[in-house]
Amino acid sequence: MGRSPCCEKAHTNKGAWTREEDQRLVAYINAHGEGCWRSLPKAAGLQRCGKSCRLRWINYLRPDLKRGNFTAEEDDLIINLHGLLGNKWSLIAGRLPGRTDNEIKNYWNTHIRRKLLARGIDPKTHRPLPVPATAVAAASSSHRQEHLLAAARRSSCSPETSGGACCPSSDDEASAPALHDVDGGIDLNLSISPPRQPPSPSPMTRQQADGTSGEVVADASSEKPLHNKEEEQQSTGSSPYERNKMCLCLNRLGLHGGEGCACGDG
DNA sequence: AAGTTCGGCAACCGCACCAGG
DNA sequence: ACCTGGTGCGGTTGCCGAACT
Numbered sequence: 001m002g003r004s005p006c007c008e009k010a011h012t013n014k015g016a017w018t019r020e021e022d023q024r025l026v027a028y029i030n031a032h033g034e035g036c037w038r039s040l041p042k043a044a045g046l047q048r049c050g051k052s053c054r055l056r057w058i059n060y061l062r063p064d065l066k067r068g069n070f071t072a073e074e075d076d077l078i079i080n081l082h083g084l085l086g087n088k089w090s091l092i093a094g095r096l097p098g099r100t101d102n103e104i105k106n107y108w109n110t111h112i113r114r115k116l117l118a119r120g121i122d123p124k125t126h127r128p129l130p131v132p133a134t135a136v137a138a139a140s141s142s143h144r145q146e147h148l149l150a151a152a153r154r155s156s157c158s159p160e161t162s163g164g165a166c167c168p169s170s171d172d173e174a175s176a177p178a179l180h181d182v183d184g185g186i187d188l189n190l191s192i193s194p195p196r197q198p199p200s201p202s203p204m205t206r207q208q209a210d211g212t213s214g215e216v217v218a219d220a221s222s223e224k225p226l227h228n229k230e231e232e233q234q235s236t237g238s239s240p241y242e243r244n245k246m247c248l249c250l251n252r253l254g255l256h257g258g259e260g261c262a263c264g265d266g
Numbered sequence: 267a268a269g270t271t272c273g274g275c276a277a278c279c280g281c282a283c284c285a286g287g
Numbered sequence: 288a289c290c291t292g293g294t295g296c297g298g299t300t301g302c303c304g305a306a307c308t
Contacts, residue, residue: 017276035294038292038293051278051294051295052277052278055276055278056276058295059277087298090297102275102277106275106276109274
């Protein structure tokens with residue numbers, strides 16, 4: 001028993017989208033709205049698979065997309081959310097307005113992951129890799145990387161930062177990385193109720209979890225070039241992460257005090 | 267200047283989940 | 288309870304431009 005293919009591959013285009021195809025897709029969705037992706041290509045006069053149309057719309061054509069470089073705040077948010085959620089790119093994207101899961105996934109794989117590795121941080125577990133301290137120190141030359149490392153270390157639960165109390169050393173537990181903001185005193189370990197947060201009133205639904213409720217939680221959208229962020233950080237001495245504390249209202253992760261922050265004191 | 271390598275990103279593929287019949 | 292279709296998600300691939308030799 002199998003399932004029918006989502007489209008007739010013999011009559012569908014593949015590869016890069018043309019301007020005309022984009023225009024057709026945008027025009028159709030503007031007129032009829034999203035949904036019914038299977039029948040959309042035919043209705044819109046496109047020789048494309050419905051899944052391809054959906055992907056093109058979500059990742060490239062949506063009007064609310066934010067293009068351009070990721071900001072330092074977004075970097076921090078991604079690192080922290082990845083520490084919490086793992087490779088749940090759609091969930092992470094739900095906390096970054098204007099960013100898509102695909103974009104974040106690519107950014108992680110091409111930028112953040114490599115930088116974390118260079119800093120001796122395991123991108124999967126957010127724990128320090130077993131490398132000589134001198135190698136880590138030698139790699140800490142740039143302020144930008146220093147900032148990323150600091151954020152990553154805040155995101156990780158390591159014996160050095162936690163004193164070992166919060167991080168059982170068994171491999172089973174290590175496979176489920178926890179988040180701890182040592183500086184801020186916030187325990188983000190999702191396996192235990194955060195001491196400074198009320199328990200969640202109900203289990204998180206899928207809709208709540210993936211951000212499809214339409215709420216915009218994290219407002220880290222300032223589009224400053226990265227080098228400006230570095231200068232700002234150097235001049236103030238405080239990281240964007242510290243200035244934009246994480247909002248951890250359980251099912252509304254984002255920047256503390258952001259638009260959708262439900263803490264009440266933000 | 268030409269060839270090669272590398273990095274970034276758009277797009278594809280296959281599986282999982284969910285809702286409706 | 289089971290089956291099927293539609294949709295969403297994460298992993299992977301391949302193209303293209305930049306950097307390097």
